[in-house]
Amino acid sequence: VPVGLGGDRSRATDRYRATDRLSRGKPYDNRLPAWCHRLGPEAVAVLVPARQLAGHFVDRNPVPAVSYTTLIIILCVVQALLGAWIYLKYRTYVTIPMEELHFWMTFGSFEFKAHVIAMGLLPAYWFLWQEPQSTARATVRKWVTVFLAFSAWYGFVIGHLANDFRGIGS
Amino acid sequence: MTQALDVLDERLLGRARAAGATSTVETVESRSGTFAITFSIAFALLYTIYERLNWPLFTYHPVSGKLEFWKVMTGLGPPMFWYGWIVLAAISALVTASVATMITRAWLSRAVVFCCALAVLWPTLLEGLRYFIVKVATFDADFLNSVWVAAPPALVTAAAVTYFVSSRLAERLWTSWLLTVPIGGLVVLGYSLQQYFVR
Numbered sequence: 001v002p003v004g005l006g007g008d009r010s011r012a013t014d015r016y017r018a019t020d021r022l023s024r025g026k027p028y029d030n031r032l033p034a035w036c037h038r039l040g041p042e043a044v045a046v047l048v049p050a051r052q053l054a055g056h057f058v059d060r061n062p063v064p065a066v067s068y069t070t071l072i073i074i075l076c077v078v079q080a081l082l083g084a085w086i087y088l089k090y091r092t093y094v095t096i097p098m099e100e101l102h103f104w105m106t107f108g109s110f111e112f113k114a115h116v117i118a119m120g121l122l123p124a125y126w127f128l129w130q131e132p133q134s135t136a137r138a139t140v141r142k143w144v145t146v147f148l149a150f151s152a153w154y155g156f157v158i159g160h161l162a163n164d165f166r167g168i169g170s
Numbered sequence: 171m172t173q174a175l176d177v178l179d180e181r182l183l184g185r186a187r188a189a190g191a192t193s194t195v196e197t198v199e200s201r202s203g204t205f206a207i208t209f210s211i212a213f214a215l216l217y218t219i220y221e222r223l224n225w226p227l228f229t230y231h232p233v234s235g236k237l238e239f240w241k242v243m244t245g246l247g248p249p250m251f252w253y254g255w256i257v258l259a260a261i262s263a264l265v266t267a268s269v270a271t272m273i274t275r276a277w278l279s280r281a282v283v284f285c286c287a288l289a290v291l292w293p294t295l296l297e298g299l300r301y302f303i304v305k306v307a308t309f310d311a312d313f314l315n316s317v318w319v320a321a322p323p324a325l326v327t328a329a330a331v332t333y334f335v336s337s338r339l340a341e342r343l344w345t346s347w348l349l350t351v352p353i354g355g356l357v358v359l360g361y362s363l364q365q366y367f368v369r
């Protein structure tokens with residue numbers, strides 16, 4: 001793998017492909033929100049660039065991490081809109097019994113999730129991935145991607161916990 | 171010979187046009203970049219401020235299905251402010267980012283430093299003042315509970331900080347605010363929720 005910009009990018013791409021394929025094979029696959037699915041491997045790709053090729057996982061269907069940027073943004077917006085929609089029912093039918101039964105940790109974690117999701121880094125994320133080979137903003141691009149991955153996964157896990165408290169629609 | 175010169179002229183003209191087009195694309199890209207980065211910084215900062223001050227653009231009452239302008243605490247069922255904070259922060263950040271594309275980069279970097287310094291100093295000074303009044307001072311007055319009391323010293327201090335920060339540092343900090351502001355905002359918002367975790 002060549003050293004330099006192209007080398008870094010291809011290593012990141014290789015790791016992306018490997019983690020992407022591994023996560024796709026998991027049994028809990030269908031329960032993951034799609035943008036968690038995309039952001040997780042991309043965050044791994046920018047954090048831990050692959051040092052060597054990982055066998056046949058990387059030999060087929062080369063998919064550069066940057067090609068998922070638009071998809072992640074669309075999925076994130078759709079997910080946020082759907083979340084904002086079910087938040088209405090959650091506020092009425094879930095938080096009131098949650099408060100009455102003193103499930104304060106779950107309540108507080110979900111309140112924090114609402115703030116984490118609302119941090120609005122998507123426009124910057126879109127811009128930073130417009131030039132994936134640029135080293136000028138490589139560090140901030142990496143950490144913005146990691147931050148978004150953290151928010152996606154935190155939102156997913158806490159959303160499930162809150163949902164399991166009673167279950168939306170129960 | 172004339173034909174050869176014409177061809178040369180055409181080529182040079184073509185190159186000049188291409189160079190012009192490239193510079194236009196770069197300008198558009200830098201503007202979109204300024205807009206995107208400023209929007210993200212401003213949104214995170216303003217969302218935190220609006221949440222802490224509880225300034226929603228509207229209140230939604232999910233039980234009655236009523237949507238009311240600004241903050242309305244009373245009504246059937248629990249009021250929801252989250253949508254109001256989001257929409258107000260989005261509108262404010264949109265305006266801020268649009269203005270950011272019209273000013274020079276040097277001014278923008280300094281303005282961001284000023285706003286972030288103000289966002290830190292204002293609540294810190296206010297809390298300090300309240301602590302002083304409760305714990306140390308022998309007097310108390312209603313006007314000291316207003317959030318506007320800490321505004322003049324916070325503005326002056328933020329202006330001083332901005333003045334002493336070099337242009338180079340302000341420029342270097344420019345994209346760092348993309349992470350500093352949301353993380354700082356989440357620390358503040360998380361701290362405000364500590365009551366749910368220490369019960």
